[in-house]
Amino acid sequence: MNNYYALLALDLANERWREAEDLRLARLVREARGGEGWSYDWLPESDDRSGLRRALARATAAVSLGAAAATRRLDGGIADDLGLASD
Numbered sequence: 001m002n003n004y005y006a007l008l009a010l011d012l013a014n015e016r017w018r019e020a021e022d023l024r025l026a027r028l029v030r031e032a033r034g035g036e037g038w039s040y041d042w043l044p045e046s047d048d049r050s051g052l053r054r055a056l057a058r059a060t061a062a063v064s065l066g067a068a069a070a071t072r073r074l075d076g077g078i079a080d081d082l083g084l085a086s087d
Contacts (some may be wrong), residue, residue, distance in 0.1 A: 005061070005064040006061075009057070009061060010069070012053075012057050016050075016054075019050070
């Protein structure tokens, strides 16, 4: 299950990189064209929801890390009870 969260985190990081690259290229085009009098409906605009997505991603990562730590402790405790602990 933790591998799934790691893949989600990588996907989110890649998505953020692509969005940042799109915005950077859009800014370069606007600056090159003078920035006024041109219609750029196809260019991406900054998204106010990105902060919310980042906060949600951080919260999800924190929950995932906490669950992984709790699972390791639980597995270690069960292994100790069964005498299977590897030191």
